[in-house]
Amino acid sequence: MPVHSLATVFGNISSSQLIVGAITFALIIFVKAWAGGRKCTWERDWKGKMILVVASPTTTIITLIDTLLHLPSPPQILFLPDTKSPLPESLLTLLHTIKLSSISKNPSAQLHCESLPLTPESIRNFVIKWNSSPVQMVGEGGRRVDCIIFGKGWEVDKSNFLSNLTKNEKEEEIINWDNNQFKFHFLNSFLPLLLKSPLERDIRIIQLISPTWSSALPALASSLNNLTKEEGEKTKKIRKLDLINGTGKKNLESLLCFKHFQIILDTLEAIQRGKVKPIPNPEKPEENLKVRDTNVKSNIKSISVIMPWARDEVLKGSLVSSPLSKLSWILFYPLILILTPSSKSTVQSILFALSAPVREGTIDDTPKVAEQGKEIYEQRRNGVAGGDVIRDCGVVDLPPVLSDPVLAKAVYEELEKQVEKGVKESQTKSKLQKAQ
Numbered sequence: 197m198p199v200h201s202l203a204t205v206f207g208n209i210s211s212s213q214l215i216v217g218a219i220t221f222a223l224i225i226f227v228k229a230w231a232g233g234r235k236c237t238w239e240r241d242w243k244g245k246m247i248l249v250v251a252s253p254t255t256t257i258i259t260l261i262d263t264l265l266h267l268p269s270p271p272q273i274l275f276l277p278d279t280k281s282p283l284p285e286s287l288l289t290l291l292h293t294i295k296l297s298s299i300s301k302n303p304s305a306q307l308h309c310e311s312l313p314l315t316p317e318s319i320r321n322f323v324i325k326w327n328s329s330p331v332q333m334v335g336e337g338g339r340r341v342d343c344i345i346f347g348k349g350w351e352v353d354k355s356n357f358l359s360n361l362t363k364n365e366k367e368e369e370i371i372n373w374d375n376n377q378f379k380f381h382f383l384n385s386f387l388p389l390l391l392k393s394p395l396e397r398d399i400r401i402i403q404l405i406s407p408t409w410s411s412a413l414p415a416l417a418s419s420l421n422n423l424t425k426e427e428g429e430k431t432k433k434i435r436k437l438d439l440i441n442g443t444g445k446k447n448l449e450s451l452l453c454f455k456h457f458q459i460i461l462d463t464l465e466a467i468q469r470g471k472v473k474p475i476p477n478p479e480k481p482e483e484n485l486k487v488r489d490t491n492v493k494s495n496i497k498s499i500s501v502i503m504p505w506a507r508d509e510v511l512k513g514s515l516v517s518s519p520l521s522k523l524s525w526i527l528f529y530p531l532i533l534i535l536t537p538s539s540k541s542t543v544q545s546i547l548f549a550l551s552a553p554v555r556e557g558t559i560d561d562t563p564k565v566a567e568q569g570k571e572i573y574e575q576r577r578n579g580v581a582g583g584d585v586i587r588d589c590g591v592v593d594l595p596p597v598l599s600d601p602v603l604a605k606a607v608y609e610e611l612e613k614q615v616e617k618g619v620k621e622s623q624t625k626s627k628l629q630k631a632q
Contacts, residue, residue: 227534227535231534231536231537232538232541233504233545233588233589234588234590235541236548236552238547240550240551242264242267242269242271242342243270243271244272244340245271245272245340246273246274246339246340246342246343247264247271247272247273247274247342247343247550248274248276248344248345249261249274249276249347250276250312250344250347251275251276251277251346251404252277252278252347252348252351253290254351254508254509255509255539256503256509256542257347259540259542260345260546261273261294261307262294263540264550265295265302265305265307266297266301266302269304270298270305271342271343272308273308274308274309275309276309276310276311276322277309278311278312278314278348279311279313280313282311283309283311288309291307295307313372314373314374314378315373316622316623317622317626323385326339340393341386341390342398342400343399343400343401343550344383344400344401344402345402345404345546346375346382346401346402346403346404348375348404349375349376349404349406349447349450350404350406350509351443351509351510351513352406352439353513375446375450376446376449376450377611377614377615377618380453380611380612381615381618383401390496391464393495393496395495397495398497399495399496399497400497400550401454401497401499402500402501402549402550403450403454403498403501404546405450405451405500405501405503405585406443406444406447406502406503407503407504407505407510408444408447408510408514409448409451409502411440411441412441412444412448413448413595413597415445416448439513439514448598449611450500451500451598452598452604452607453607453608453611454498456601456604456607456608457498457608458497458582459583459601461494461582462492462493462494463488464494465493465494465495466492467488471492472487493581493582494582497581497582497584498583499549499580499582499583499585500584500585500586501545501585501586501587502585502592504537504545504588505536505537506537506539507532507536507537511532511536512525544589545587545589548580548586548589549580549586552578553578553579554579554581555575555579555580555581556581559575559576559591560575576591
């Protein structure tokens with residue numbers, strides 16, 4: 197019967213129409229494959245290693261966790277969503293399903309989950325608990341960490357701008373970090389634990405960057421500061437154009453902060469090895485400048501990954517606001533499926549940042565041929581180093597303004613002041629609550 201039904205449907209179609217249909221179908225497949233981008237071809241042995249995934253439970257993050265747990269040598273994963281405790285049953289059910297699916301194929305796969313809201317108190321409590329593990333359960337350098345993935349802040353979402361002070365049901369003021377403040381506080385609180393790790397251990401700190409970052413480049417000279425408290429109160433009425441530009445500005449700030457953070461890591465490593473030498477100051481001969489050996493690199497590498505235009509996290513937040521736009525989204529969704537990458541394609545650059553080998557030295561763009569008849573060696577897709585920016589499974593260069601160390605230092609120090617102020621306020625409130 198199916199054969200007869202198909203014959204009835206397609207029996208009156210001419211051969212020319214079939215050829216056009218076949219070409220159209222092939223074109224759709226080609227466009228879909230092109231929109232998905234490159235795939236990561238590197239595989240890394242993650243057996244016995246630990247990855248911290250600090251992110252909201254979005255489609256991309258869930259796909260990333262599922263992909264990592266189904267690797268031949270899967271890592272241990274500690275998922276830290278910014279959801280208040282207790283975690284929703286729907287999230288726990290989903291994570292439990294992923295864990296059972298991976299364990300059935302590889303018993304060494306491990307997935308754990310714990311709430312980590314964007315507050316100073318939650319970071320302090322997490323670091324205390326991390327340090328309080330029994331001695332017999334950890335190594336000499338403490339509990340092992342091989343990678344930290346910051347997967348929040350790249351989505352085009354109003355919640356990324358809701359920072360500063362909010363009130364809970366008891367009308368008690370609570371300090372809430374925005375994404376950049378949270379990353380800064382978490383990294384600086386966790387840094388002493390990372391520095392104790394053996395030098396041969398490759399530790400990667402990865403942040404996800406929104407593809408909207410380039411929209412904020414024209415306004416970089418005028419403002420790179422966070423939204424003010426008054427602007428934060430107006431985010432409910434924010435226009436979509438402002439939302440895209442606001443997300444881009446915050447991600448530019450993230451790029452600059454990670455650039456300066458890598459300089460700090462390399463400097464600490466140079467100091468530890470005694471590779472910081474004094475040289476005369478040309479402006480003040482009576483003083484000396486301390487200059488580090490730029491060839492010394494830290495085993496802790498900060499890497500930024502520019503994400504593609506994911507349909508759920510970026511495109512939907514950029515386009516859908518009014519009832520008419522929601523209807524248009526539904527009508528054009530088949531076309532969106534073709535022109536945007538799937539969640540499995542979206543995570544490929546993250547997998548590249550996680551698994552690509554360490555690159556020594558700087559990138560030489562001069563094409564090199566290893567042997568006659570061999571393909572050209574692509575250095576940008578064959579390794580990563582601290583401070584690299586990844587896009588489409590390869591290292592990319594940013595505009596010169598984002599390579600300015602003075603600007604990166606200024607943005608880093610401004611963020612440091614904000615975090616110090618918030619931590620002091622949090623500690624003061626905590627003492628007052630205990631005194632009561």
